Amino acid sequence: MPPEATEVAPWRDRVGTPGARAAARPxxxxxxxxxxxxxxxxxxxxxxxxxxLIMAIFAPWIAPYKYDETIPGARMKAPGAQFWMGTDNxxxxxxxxxxxxxxxxxxxxxxxxxxxxLLATLIGITSGYxxxxxxxxxxxxxxxxxxxxxxxxxxxxxAVLGPGLLNLILALGVLGxxxxxxVIRGTTISVMQNTYVEAARALGAGHLRIMVRxxxxxxxxxxxxxxxxxxxxxxxxxxxxxxxxxxxxxxxxSWGAMLSGSGRSFMYRAPWMAIWPGAAISLxxxxxxxxxxxxxxxxxxxxRGGGGRPVS
Amino acid sequence: xxxxxxxxxSLIVFSLPRLIPGDVVQLMLExxxxxxxxxxxxxxxxxxxxxxxxxxxxxxxxxRGDLGESLWTRRPVLEELARRLPxxxxxxxxxxxxxIVISVPIGVLAAIRQDSPADYAMRSMAILGLSVPGFWIATxxxxxxxxxxxxxxxxQFTAFSADPWAHFAQFxxxxxxxxxxxxxxxxxxxxxxxxxxxxxxxxxxxxxxxLRERVVVLKHSLKNALIPVVTVLGIQVAQILGGTVIxxxxxxxxxxxxxxxxAINQRDYPVIQGVNLLIVSVVVLMNLIxxxxxxxxxxxxxx
Numbered sequence: 001m002p003p004e005a006t007e008v009a010p011w012r013d014r015v016g017t018p019g020a021r022a023a024a025r026p027x028x029x030x031x032x033x034x035x036x037x038x039x040x041x042x043x044x045x046x047x048x049x050x051x052x053l054i055m056a057i058f059a060p061w062i063a064p065y066k067y068d069e070t071i072p073g074a075r076m077k078a079p080g081a082q083f084w085m086g087t088d089n090x091x092x093x094x095x096x097x098x099x100x101x102x103x104x105x106x107x108x109x110x111x112x113x114x115x116x117x118l119l120a121t122l123i124g125i126t127s128g129y130x131x132x133x134x135x136x137x138x139x140x141x142x143x144x145x146x147x148x149x150x151x152x153x154x155x156x157x158x159a160v161l162g163p164g165l166l167n168l169i170l171a172l173g174v175l176g177x178x179x180x181x182x183v184i185r186g187t188t189i190s191v192m193q194n195t196y197v198e199a200a201r202a203l204g205a206g207h208l209r210i211m212v213r214x215x216x217x218x219x220x221x222x223x224x225x226x227x228x229x230x231x232x233x234x235x236x237x238x239x240x241x242x243x244x245x246x247x248x249x250x251x252x253x254s255w256g257a258m259l260s261g262s263g264r265s266f267m268y269r270a271p272w273m274a275i276w277p278g279a280a281i282s283l284x285x286x287x288x289x290x291x292x293x294x295x296x297x298x299x300x301x302x303x304r305g306g307g308g309r310p311v312s
Numbered sequence: 313x314x315x316x317x318x319x320x321x322s323l324i325v326f327s328l329p330r331l332i333p334g335d336v337v338q339l340m341l342e343x344x345x346x347x348x349x350x351x352x353x354x355x356x357x358x359x360x361x362x363x364x365x366x367x368x369x370x371x372x373x374x375x376r377g378d379l380g381e382s383l384w385t386r387r388p389v390l391e392e393l394a395r396r397l398p399x400x401x402x403x404x405x406x407x408x409x410x411x412i413v414i415s416v417p418i419g420v421l422a423a424i425r426q427d428s429p430a431d432y433a434m435r436s437m438a439i440l441g442l443s444v445p446g447f448w449i450a451t452x453x454x455x456x457x458x459x460x461x462x463x464x465x466x467x468q469f470t471a472f473s474a475d476p477w478a479h480f481a482q483f484x485x486x487x488x489x490x491x492x493x494x495x496x497x498x499x500x501x502x503x504x505x506x507x508x509x510x511x512x513x514x515x516x517x518x519x520x521x522x523l524r525e526r527v528v529v530l531k532h533s534l535k536n537a538l539i540p541v542v543t544v545l546g547i548q549v550a551q552i553l554g555g556t557v558i559x560x561x562x563x564x565x566x567x568x569x570x571x572x573x574x575a576i577n578q579r580d581y582p583v584i585q586g587v588n589l590l591i592v593s594v595v596v597l598m599n600l601i602x603x604x605x606x607x608x609x610x611x612x613x614x615x
Binding site for chain 1 (some may be wrong): 432439440442443444445447448449451452455456458459504546550551553554555557558561572573576577584588591595
């Protein structure tokens with residue numbers, strides 16, 4: 001138990017269960033404070049992520065205009081007091097569009113990562129647990145899947161599915177699952193070396209019970225880290241696809257789409273149209289990467305290194 | 313190991329473009345009158361037979377080095393690829409070169425000065441490099457110089473035979489930007505693995521022998537630290553090849569990535585299959601080379 005536990009200990013004796021629940025709260029706050037002290041960059045990342053989430057959820061209240069609202073007489077106005085980030089070639093407020101764009105990024109990011117990690121956990125844990133022929137077959141398919149360049153597969157998939165928010169989530173999710181399943185499989189195999197897994201089997205626990213009650217909780221840290229880092233990647237991929245015209249269809253503002261399309265030729269006269277959406281993508285992905293890195297250091301030092309691959 | 317992966321990949325390569333909604337035949341009939349009607353055109357193009365027969369036939373042709381011809385231009389895909397592959401390869405190799413040359417020294421420096429301000433700065437830079445979308449930097453690199461100094465990168469592609477220097481120069485900027493993300497990934501991995509190696513006993517022995525830092529780090533440690541880095545190079549090649557799709561479009565390079573992008577928009581099945589198959593083969597080949605390279609880095613590995 002960390003030292004702060006002694007401070008909250010008296011609380012715990014006062015009442016029964018509700019008190020114990022309250023006791024968990026201050027220690028969690030302390031843990032958060034310690035995380036901020038030890039990992040200032042990670043805390044900064046967390047802060048950026050928080051701002052992004054608030055922007056995404058409360059976009060209609062934060063943005064001064066609607067994303068597709070054409071303001072009369074305000075074509076390609078430079079940034080100023082009225083339009084913080086200027087206006088685009090159709091007279092729409094760039095700041096409002098960037099704020100609304102956050103919800104596209106967050107929706108696609110969280111949706112894709114949720115799907116990817118669900119699939120990856122399913123594949124990774126079963127593949128690591130059962131091993132044998134099943135493992136070999138699954139891993140060869142993962143190999144083939146991974147030997148495609150990311151953008152090429154996703155372009156082909158988006159061409160199959162057609163543009164749209166849900167299809168984007170589907171394509172990114174299925175694609176992200178392959179790499180993540182490798183890491184989860186590796187962690188599963190190392191967790192299985194523990195004697196408590198053997199003990200569980202000796203006590204007569206079935207396959208499903210061992211996987212869900214014994215392996216999953218111990219692989220959870222890895223999954224959380226993969227998800228955080230994956231979020232940055234998913235947002236980046238969404239912007240690239242929207243940039244190529246395979247993402248969210250206009251007029252809905254995706255940061256990537258704001259950098260492409262018919263507006264491109266106007267950017268020579270209105271460079272702010274190009275600057276802010278790109279800055280927003282970079283900042284959002286930067287936040288997730290920073291947070292993911294710090295979480296990884298704190299939760300699972302084995303994963304240190306690059307690209308979420310376990311070293312050695 | 314490579315053969316089954318390639319076979320599965322070829323199946324994906326073949327079936328994926330056929331699932332694209334929108335029929336090429338319909339698209340073609342609207343644009344140009346190739347045939348009398350849909351059925352006639354479909355028969356002409358050989359698209360009216362069962363899909364598994366088409367696959368087996370296609371595979372048979374591929375093995376004999378025939379990738380078919382474009383449905384639109386009727387030019388052999390292989391011929392077109394032979395013309396475009398060098399451009400994409402030039403871009404990709406240059407990007408990878410930039411990435412390695414920048415990232416490995418920085419990674420080594422960050423590792424031996426661990427937790428110094430320089431280390432923090434370089435690590436933050438690396439995370440930034442992973443976060444900034446390449447197409448945005450590319451857009452700014454085209455846009456801002458044009459606004460400030462009226463300079464813009466050449467739109468017209470210059471062949472090597474016409475002007476070797478201009479030909480080479482037009483690749484520098486796109487290759488550099490394309491390499492940034494890979495550089496960041498490689499730098500982080502180099503730093504991480506080198507730190508791990510530097511803590512090992514044999515490195516302490518090397519220090520104890522009184523060897524200079526240069527020798528300990530570069531000769532004793534780096535070689536072992538580079539083994540995982542080489543593995544990741546194989547993955548980076550795939551990413552860079554994928555990135556060519558975007559960069560060839562922005563910088564007007566008539567390479568493979570752009571060919572693929574246009575083909576996807578036109579539902580040109582043979583072209584999509586041909587380009588994808590080629591890209592996958594390059595990646596699989598690259599992974600084989602990486603495996604072979606292990607033996608050089610680590611003599612304990614034998615095949």
